[in-house]
Amino acid sequence: MTAQPSPEPADRAHPVAPADRAVPTDRAGLPELRITTVTVTPVAFREPPLLNAVGVHEPYALRAVVEVATDQGLTGLGETTADEGHLERLRTAAGAVTGLPVHALSRMRARVAAALGGRTGSDLHGLTGPITAASTVDRVFSPLEVACLDVQGRAAGRPVSDLLGGRVRDEVPYSAYLFHKWAGHPGGPPDDWGEAVDTAGILAQARRMVDAYGFTALKLKGGVRPPQEEADTVLALHEAFPGLPLRLDPNAAWTPETALATARRLEGVLEYLEDPTPGLDGMARVAAGTAIPLATNMCVTAFEHLPPAVARRSVRIVLADHHYWGGLHRSRLLAGICDTFGLGLSMHSNAHLGISLAAMTHLAAASPELTHACDTHWPWRTEDVIEPGVLALADGAVRVPTGPGLGVELDRDALARLHEQYLACGLRTRDDTGYLRRTDPSYRRRTPRW
Numbered sequence: 415m416t417a418q419p420s421p422e423p424a425d426r427a428h429p430v431a432p433a434d435r436a437v438p439t440d441r442a443g444l445p446e447l448r449i450t451t452v453t454v455t456p457v458a459f460r461e462p463p464l465l466n467a468v469g470v471h472e473p474y475a476l477r478a479v480v481e482v483a484t485d486q487g488l489t490g491l492g493e494t495t496a497d498e499g500h501l502e503r504l505r506t507a508a509g510a511v512t513g514l515p516v517h518a519l520s521r522m523r524a525r526v527a528a529a530l531g532g533r534t535g536s537d538l539h540g541l542t543g544p545i546t547a548a549s550t551v552d553r554v555f556s557p558l559e560v561a562c563l564d565v566q567g568r569a570a571g572r573p574v575s576d577l578l579g580g581r582v583r584d585e586v587p588y589s590a591y592l593f594h595k596w597a598g599h600p601g602g603p604p605d606d607w608g609e610a611v612d613t614a615g616i617l618a619q620a621r622r623m624v625d626a627y628g629f630t631a632l633k634l635k636g637g638v639r640p641p642q643e644e645a646d647t648v649l650a651l652h653e654a655f656p657g658l659p660l661r662l663d664p665n666a667a668w669t670p671e672t673a674l675a676t677a678r679r680l681e682g683v684l685e686y687l688e689d690p691t692p693g694l695d696g697m698a699r700v701a702a703g704t705a706i707p708l709a710t711n712m713c714v715t716a717f718e719h720l721p722p723a724v725a726r727r728s729v730r731i732v733l734a735d736h737h738y739w740g741g742l743h744r745s746r747l748l749a750g751i752c753d754t755f756g757l758g759l760s761m762h763s764n765a766h767l768g769i770s771l772a773a774m775t776h777l778a779a780a781s782p783e784l785t786h787a788c789d790t791h792w793p794w795r796t797e798d799v800i801e802p803g804v805l806a807l808a809d810g811a812v813r814v815p816t817g818p819g820l821g822v823e824l825d826r827d828a829l830a831r832l833h834e835q836y837l838a839c840g841l842r843t844r845d846d847t848g849y850l851r852r853t854d855p856s857y858r859r860r861t862p863r864w
C-alpha cells in the first residue's frame with residue numbers, strides 16, 4: 415500500500431490566506447480551513463519502572479503534542495511519540511501539509527509520503543514489528559490526521575466519533591494493563607505502586623487497578639519472568655478474578671515450542687494470547703496447536719501484513735492502534751478488513767497522554783467491529799497535557815466525549831511544564847534495554863528468550 419505522491423498543482427496555487435483577507439471558501443461556499451502552521455512540541459512525563467521483554471521503562475516517556483492551526487482560528491490536537499528520528503520525519507511532514515485544507519486527508523497523506531520519499535523508520539512506539547515505507551508514512555501521518563479531524567469536528571460542532579460513522583457505544587471498555595515492575599527507579603524512592611516481580615505483586619496490582627477503575631478485563635505484560643511462572647500468575651488471576659477476561663502478552667519472548675507448552679496450561683483461561691512468538695510463521699505454528707485465540711500488535715502492524723497473516727492463519731485478533739495505522743479513518747479501514755476476514759479487533763496502547771486517549775476512545779466508540787476491551791497505559795501516568803475533567807476511567811470504561819472535535823482542551827501551563835521536563839531530562843530516544851543494562855550489565859536483548 416504505497417501512496418503515490420500527487421503533483422497537486424492546485425494546492426501550490428493557493429497559498430495560505432493572510433489573516434486580513436476574506437476567508438477563502440471552496441466551490442460549495444464553505445470555509446476551506448487551510449492549515450497555516452503545524453506545531454510539534456515534544457514533552458516528557460514521569461513513568462514508573464515497568465518491565466517488559468526487552469528491558470524496563472525509563473523515568474520519563476516521550477510524546478509529542480501536534481497542533482494544527484488553520485486560517486479560521488481553529489486549532490486541532492494530535493499526539494504521537496517523540497523519539498528523535500520520528501520527530502524529524504514529523505517536522506518534514508508538517509512543512510509538506512501546510513496550506514492544505516483540513517478536509518483534504520487523502521492528498522495530505524500523499525504529500526507526507528512524497529515528503530518522506532520512501533524513508534523508513536520506527537517511531538519506537540513500543541515493541542512493534544516490521545517497519546516498512548508505508549507504515550512509516552502512516553505513523554507520521556497519524557497525529558496530523560487526528561488534529562485535522564479535531565478541527566473538522568470543532569468547525570462542525572460534532573464529536574470526532576460522528577465523523578467516523580457515529581458512536582455505537584457511549585462508553586468504551588478498557589482493560590487493566592498489569593506490569594511487572596520494580597519498587598522504584600534505581601537510586602530513587604519507591605513509587606506509589608510498589609514492587610511487582612512475582613504472582614503476589616501482580617495480584618495486589620490487579621486488585622488496586624480493579625478497585626480504583628472498575629476494570630472488567632485484565633492484561634498481563636509478560637516476557638519478563640520464565641513462561642511457566644507467568645502462566646502460574648495468570649492462573650492465580652483467574653482464581654482471584656473469576657469471570658474476568660484475561661490476556662497475556664510476552665511480546666514474542668517465547669519460541670513456538672515454549673508458547674505451545676505454556677498455552678496448554680492456559681486453555682479455557684485466557685481470552686487471548688498476544689504475540690507469544692515472533693513472526694507470522696511462528697504465530698501460525700502456535701495458532702495451529704492451541705484453541706486459545708492468538709492476537710497481535712507485533713506481526714501485523716501495517717496493511718501489507720494482512721494478506722499473509724490471513725493466508726497463514728497466524729492470528730485471530732488484530733490490535734488496532736491509530737498511531738501505527740495512519741490515523742482514525744485508516745483504523746476504521748483496518749476494522750472493515752478484519753471484519754471481512756473474520757478477524758477480531760482489539761486495541762493496542764503504549765505510554766500516552768489524554769489527547770491519544772480521546773482519539774482512541776472516539777475510534778473505539780465508532781467501531782462496531784471492536785470485539786474486546788481496549789488496552790490503555792493511562793493509569794500509569796501521573797501527569798497530562800489536557801485540562802482535567804472530560805476523560806475518566808470508571809467501571810472499566812471511558813465515557814465518549816460529546817463536545818466538538820476530540821472534546822479535550824490543551825492545558826498550556828502543563829504543556830510548557832512537560833516540555834521543560836523534556837528539555838531537562840536528557841532522554842531523546844526510548845531505550846528500555848539500555849536502561850536495564852545500567853542496573854544489570856549482563857542483561858541482553860534476545861527474541862525469543864525462552
Ligand code: GKR
Pocket residue numbers: 464465466467539540541542635663665711762763764765
Ligand atoms: O510499554 O512496555 C511497554 C509495552 O510492552 C509496549 O512496548 C508494547 O508495545 O504495550 C505494548 C504491547 O501490547 O505489545
Ligand code: MG
Pocket residue numbers: 663665688689710711712762
Ligand atoms: Mg502487545
